[in-house]
């Protein structure tokens with residue numbers, strides 16, 4: 001009897017130790033600290049620029065100068081791409097027109113995920129000899145500074161996630177604020193933490209499977225759109241602008257707000273970095289044509305050129321094609337609609353007339369007087385007088401408990417099918 005009791009006690013002590021050790025390991029390992037990924041973009045090394053220009057091609061690369069294990073992964077990936085590019089563009093003939101030269105451009109973005117995890121996104125844009133169109137390819141690495149290794153999704157999540165993110169569905173990934181961004185060649189796909197949540201609920205997988213505390217897990221989803229809340233979409237036309245747009249982005253970020261920027265291709269070309277910031281900080285980018293042409297006065301081919309060229313310019317910077325078009329002056333007819341049938345046309349129902357008054361005392365009441373759930377507000381980020389108005393509008397909307405979201409997010413949250421309905425003034429119901 002005593003013997004049995006003794007072995008039971010020993011067994012209980014043993015199990016307790018195993019459980020405690022297990023808990024300590026699971027809670028301290030690969031702690032995912034998602035908030036601040038998108039806004040806290042830090043460099044953790046030097047970026048070294050390099051270029052090689054010959055008669056046949058032009059190569060502009062960036063390399064990273066950080067810890068050895070980071071340099072090794074990133075720089076050898078880049079070396080391989082450059083080598084492949086050179087092999088693909090060997091030519092005995094000298095190229096006469098520089099526009100026919102092959103071009104390779106490559107940009108490094110670094111992100112600090114938390115105290116341990118850092119990521120590097122490598123965007124390569126290239127075209128072959130005599131080709132006109134560029135191809136974009138994105139690859140990302142995520143590193144654990146502490147362990148000095150390249151980390152995989154297996155390191156971050158326990159079993160289960162592969163039902164949503166199968167091994168063959170991506171070449172690389174980047175951890176972002178609301179989602180995990182997956183890349184395959186030129187294709188990009190976002191998997192929201194929300195979709196992981198739904199999946200977890202149905203499969204009865206709880207937060208412990210993510211190796212993070214319940215509180216951290218809930219924080220992951222606190223930035224998701226609450227469909228039960230009132231919401232509006234602020235839109236900015238005619239930009240981007242070299243200084244004003246940044247000031248507006250700061251106001252949005254400070255208020256946990258997102259907006260949609262309908263950009264002119266001609267301004268995109270002049271302000272690459274602004275476009276990148278608008279995108280990286282989680283806002284939506286739509287097309288406002290190349291030159292602010294009134295589309296109803298153009299031929300089908302001219303309409304297509306205005307929109308496609310702007311789409312190309314945005315795509316070359318963000319790697320993502322816009323799905324929304326706002327025709328200048330809100331001018332739409334049946335030709336415009338049929339040429340743009342692959343896009344969603346977004347007009348507005350709240351006009352701030354900011355371009356006309358240039359006066360916040362007039363802009364703010366025009367927007368706020370009749371604001372309702374589902375509204376789309378028109379403003380212009382090219383006018384500096386719009387900035388103080390935006391600050392007041394955002395503040396007042398927040399006080400009235402509105403969520404400030406992108407047009408696409410609002411249409412989705414309100415249950416609109418953009419595949420069947422192609423033109424929206426608002427999402428009022």
Ligand SMILES: [Zn+2]
Pocket residue numbers: 237238288292328329
């Ligand atoms: Zn406009």
